[in-house]
Amino acid sequence: xxxxxxxxxLWLPILLVFPQFLITAIFFFYPAGQAIWQSLFIPDPFGLxxxxxxxxxxxxxxxxxxxxxxxxxxxxxxxxxTVVSMGVALYLAVLADRLVKGSGTYRTLLIWPYxxxxxxxxxxxxxxFNTRVGVVTWYLGLLGYDWNHxxxxxxxxxxxxxxxxxxxxxxxxxxxxxxxxxxxxxVIEAAAIDGAHFWTRFRTIVFPLLSPTTxxxxxxxxxxxxxxxxxxxxxxxxxxxxxxxxxxxYKVYADGFVGQDLGSSAAQSVILLAIVSLLxxxxxxxxxxxxxx
Amino acid sequence: xxxxxxxxxxxxxxxxxVIHGISINVADGEFIVIVGPSGCGKSTLLRMxxxxxxxxxxxxxxxxxxxxxxxxxxxxxxxxxQNYALYPHMSVFDNMAYGLKIARTPRAxxxxxxxxxxxxxxxxxxxxxxxxxxxxxxxxxxxxxRAIVRKPSVFLxxxxxxxxxxxxxxxxxxxxxALQRELGVTALYVTHDQVEAMTxxxxxxxxxxxxxxxxxxxLEVYANPATEFVAGFIxxxxxxFLSAEILGQSGDAKIGVRPEHTxxxxxGSLKARAAYSEALGAETLVHLKCADGTQFTVRQDAAxxxxxxxxxxxxxxxxxxxxxxxxxxxxx
Ligand SMILES: Nc1ncnc2c1ncn2[C@@H]1O[C@H](COP(=O)(O)OP(=O)(O)O)[C@@H](O)[C@H]1O
Ligand SMILES: [Mg+2]
Numbered sequence: 291x292x293x294x295x296x297x298x299x300l301w302l303p304i305l306l307v308f309p310q311f312l313i314t315a316i317f318f319f320y321p322a323g324q325a326i327w328q329s330l331f332i333p334d335p336f337g338l339x340x341x342x343x344x345x346x347x348x349x350x351x352x353x354x355x356x357x358x359x360x361x362x363x364x365x366x367x368x369x370x371x372t373v374v375s376m377g378v379a380l381y382l383a384v385l386a387d388r389l390v391k392g393s394g395t396y397r398t399l400l401i402w403p404y405x406x407x408x409x410x411x412x413x414x415x416x417x418x419f420n421t422r423v424g425v426v427t428w429y430l431g432l433l434g435y436d437w438n439h440x441x442x443x444x445x446x447x448x449x450x451x452x453x454x455x456x457x458x459x460x461x462x463x464x465x466x467x468x469x470x471x472x473x474x475x476x477v478i479e480a481a482a483i484d485g486a487h488f489w490t491r492f493r494t495i496v497f498p499l500l501s502p503t504t505x506x507x508x509x510x511x512x513x514x515x516x517x518x519x520x521x522x523x524x525x526x527x528x529x530x531x532x533x534x535x536x537x538x539x540y541k542v543y544a545d546g547f548v549g550q551d552l553g554s555s556a557a558q559s560v561i562l563l564a565i566v567s568l569l570x571x572x573x574x575x576x577x578x579x580x581x582x583x
Numbered sequence: 584x585x586x587x588x589x590x591x592x593x594x595x596x597x598x599x600x601v602i603h604g605i606s607i608n609v610a611d612g613e614f615i616v617i618v619g620p621s622g623c624g625k626s627t628l629l630r631m632x633x634x635x636x637x638x639x640x641x642x643x644x645x646x647x648x649x650x651x652x653x654x655x656x657x658x659x660x661x662x663x664x665q666n667y668a669l670y671p672h673m674s675v676f677d678n679m680a681y682g683l684k685i686a687r688t689p690r691a692x693x694x695x696x697x698x699x700x701x702x703x704x705x706x707x708x709x710x711x712x713x714x715x716x717x718x719x720x721x722x723x724x725x726x727x728x729r730a731i732v733r734k735p736s737v738f739l740x741x742x743x744x745x746x747x748x749x750x751x752x753x754x755x756x757x758x759x760x761a762l763q764r765e766l767g768v769t770a771l772y773v774t775h776d777q778v779e780a781m782t783x784x785x786x787x788x789x790x791x792x793x794x795x796x797x798x799x800x801x802l803e804v805y806a807n808p809a810t811e812f813v814a815g816f817i818x819x820x821x822x823x824f825l826s827a828e829i830l831g832q833s834g835d836a837k838i839g840v841r842p843e844h845t846x847x848x849x850x851g852s853l854k855a856r857a858a859y860s861e862a863l864g865a866e867t868l869v870h871l872k873c874a875d876g877t878q879f880t881v882r883q884d885a886a887x888x889x890x891x892x893x894x895x896x897x898x899x900x901x902x903x904x905x906x907x908x909x910x911x912x913x914x915x
Contacts, residue, residue: 479633479728480662482655485685
């Protein structure tokens with residue numbers, strides 16, 4: 291059965307796609323093209339002229355120890371943010387799904403963090419963990435733990451991961467909950483009658499049926515952790531200590547706007563773009579095969 | 584193979600009472616059909632036996648052991664759901680083998696049992712397909728297969744045929760009955776379709792608003808309905824009900840007469856006006872209206888005379904076929 295709508299002629303489809311195309315062109319293709327163009331030059335210190343260097347910026351970057359370290363930092367950070375935000379969200383969604391009464395309230399409360407902008411979320415967590423006046427720091431002090439993410443690299447990473455994941459949990463939770471509620475109750479009941487206990491049911495029925503949702507969230511969350519976490523890192527650690535939390539997108543900013551090395555910054559954003567594209571392609575090519583629609 | 588006993592079983596959801604105390608003794612290998620209109624609590628009762636709903640009070644016993652507090656998986660039952668509830672991401676084989684795999688049945692035995700069930704249900708060529716690649720009737724069979732391979736003591740069916748088209752329904756109803764005979768397994772079957780109940784049941788339970796109005800063999804229930812509700816629900820087209828008054832009798836009883844027990848005759852004492860008729864081929868249903876507005880249906884052979892719309896005719900029946908009900912709906 292053919293369910294697709296068919297348009298006669300070419301004009302209507304073009305007209306319908308045009309606004310989206312225009313937006314994509316202005317806000318994506320144009321800046322991306324500019325970045326690629328700029329990455330081939332280095333400007334003089336006063337920004338008055340540009341000198342063609344070909345792939346020189348890229349060669350320099352790939353030889354740079356700090357840049358390579360930033361790759362590793364980004365990988366650790368992205369994996370942690372994605373795993374923590376998706377894991378916690380899934381756990382909460384499973385709990386909420388089993389709740390019949392009061393799940394509405396629970397849901398509303400859990401959505402709130404999503405409304406908080408990343409930078410504001412960063413400030414919030416910064417206040418709680420401030421090394422001198424933070425509430426959590428104070429309590430940790432009472433327990434004999436000396437919290438100082440300004441000096442300790444591991445603690446800094448932990449804090450930005452938690453702050454980034456926190457804002458993301460609501461979003462993931464909503465999708466997971468919707469996914470869980472779309473699984474017919476009778477299928478779960480049939481599995482229960484077939485002898486499967488909660489964990490077996492989750493592993494063999496629920497999780498596989500949830501895989502389209504999980505896959506979608508995986509793609510979206512990785513992209514989020516690459517880009518949108520900028521605000522959190524900027525407010526909490528500014529990439530420190532010793533660049534321990536300088537992820538790629540932060541380095542684009544730090545080298546370009548703070549260090550004023552626009553050529554290198556442009557080259558970095560091109561690389562970043564390539565990595566994210568590659569990751570997304572890989573996810574669609576290899577992980578999607580294991581998704582049951 | 585087992586007996587099943589419900590002893591004054593009740594169910595409330597919060598303050599709402601849904602099942603008001605039902606007792607049934609199901610013999611080993613018996614096919615019991617629970618029939619009643621939508622919302623009367625049939626599914627709830629079945630789900631209580633399955634262990635998917637808690638039992639508010641009363642006892643449920645399978646083969647003499649009380650199962651009220653047991654998990655569904657420990658009750659030795661299998662259930663076929665209205666929407667089949669197949670595992671959409673698993674092949675037909677895996678759907679049927681799921682319960683056996685969880686029970687850690689040896690691989691060879693799983694394959695043997697699934698192959699046997701597939702043969703019984705003519706699913707052999709579909710074992711590697713996913714449920715979405717099957718027709719409604721085939722999915723229904725897979726759901727049956729999943730129940731069969733586990734060799735449970737009791738089969739539970741919740742309106743398993745209501746998603747099929749009319750023709751397939753007739754065919755599957757025969758197949759299910761034959762299968763149950765062959766396996767000799769005790770079965771509890773829920774339906775809102777009185778024809779299914781009449782044709783499949785060894786005994787049927789007619790439910791009305793959370794109460795079992797009557798339990799008995801189909802023909803006995805048909806011939807001897809215990810309540811006005813049962814008389815109206817079992818049999819198609821439904822029983823005609825008349826007030827005693829219109830028949831010139833005293834009291835507030837209601838008289839029920841089945842359409843197939845009524846004749847059109849000029850000598851009949853009760854007069855009615857023909858409203859319209861439905862010709863079904865072998866028979867014709869003549870719908871009439873009495874003087875006080877009561878609807879009345881008569882079943883006529885196709886060969887017999889069908890009155891013109893608007894003409895007045897007499898209605899007549901053998902007094903032995905009259906059923907009297909008191910004001911509370913009980914037979915009297
Ligand atoms: N989980 C529940 N919570 C509250 N009421 C319920 C629940 N399940 C069923 N009911 C009510 O119980 C009554 C019987 O339902 P059900 O057993 O599904 O009827 P049937 O299967 O005969 O159509 C209905 O009035 C229904 O609204
Ligand atoms: Mg029902």
